[in-house]
Amino acid sequence: MMAKRTIALLSDFGLQDVYVGVMKGAIAKINPHLTPIDITHQIPPQNIGAGRFCLMNAVPYFPPDTVYVAVVDPGVGTGRRSVAVSCEWGIFVAPDNGLLGGVLSLCQAQEAVELTNPVYWRSPFPSSTFHGRDIFAPVGAHLASGIPLREVGTEINPQSLITLPISPITRTASTIQGCIQYIDHFGNLITNIRADQVQGKDWAVHLDEQVISTSYTYSDRALGEIVALIGSHGWVELAINGGNAQRQLQLDYGDPVTVVFEQKLPDLSKKPHF
Template structure:
């Protein structure tokens, strides 16, 4: 793989405390000529599932070879592994806690290493609470500058990478069962059911004991009315025209959803 000049960042650090600027500074100290793209920094604190979805939803829109440094890390300083992973469209760098499972469900890992070589960290004795600054951002900068993945640490089996437990999508003759995998800032509910599974059917959604009509977009229903459709990300989504589906339905990450399938 030819080396990249792009690093994409995703964290739950927020923008008021300086943490994002600090990790960008750690990257610039290694190579100030890299292009740094911010995917998101307002992931709900310690919400690995939300980070998993946002990373999975974003990676196909960035250049091949991009290095993704993602830090949603409630286990920082513990025995959880730091990893770097090569996949067909680039590299993933961050904690091994399920954060990369969404990307790897769509594009399998080619090689994975545990980050055990301190020569590519910012300091040999990193902070126990800020691996994003001291390990992940520097490693990402070295990768984006052409360093080989294999020198960063010990090879590990991709099969050993942590997978976040999400409810499996179950398909029967007339139903698709799934769950809410993400809730965006508008209160829209993004399910783990691919639009491909319903596109050729007449379908309706049941969630929180309510039947919800389907449409192509928000504006096909009246204001404050619930609606379901295939979102821009390709997943079945539930929304309220001009409001929050989460607040209206009082649901949360992981809650069950059922889709009824009929003939078109």
């Protein structure tokens, strides 16, 4: 029996068309003992940043020898590289367009190859529009079946990989300005401000003249009320209890968000009298 490692898939292909099923079929033809796990196929079309965020937040919950096939690839068929990269979290097969940037910001690449060996492709003449089927899924299946990384391509310097860093935050003594880096299915707005940058402090989110106070859960606010909190992903998030924050606040990817640290006034009633 061929080796069997966990193989996980992420794409912007959606579920209406045959693309996801065809990728799984390509995997099964190589090793029918592999059972792909879908991370998501609902990344907004061509949104590399959203794919970056979802992949980065998914990998800590998978076995460390997982093979990931990630395809959000607006440059398919162009000169952009197809790569496979190993780190302590597993092996990642993807276009070199920044999709792996979140993972590589947390997990240092150990080896990287450009996928140049057509022996491990579905065909030596891949489609110019569907590398997910013809290159990424087959290579992922071979790697999950035990083929060494260096056999599937030509070694490259991991430092040459495109990382697509998210917009940097700007800090002052009393504020952090960041932006929206992801919008989930519920319309919750996830910023690029990390939990450890605000925890243990009194803070609120300011959107122009609107001040959004913080809470621990969505339901700590009345239905329809806006709340700022730390989401399960570990980032500052804006949400509406029972509603859609994106729709109500009219914010989108990249829009600015400011956290303001609140100054507590001294309680003069406790000041000693002389």
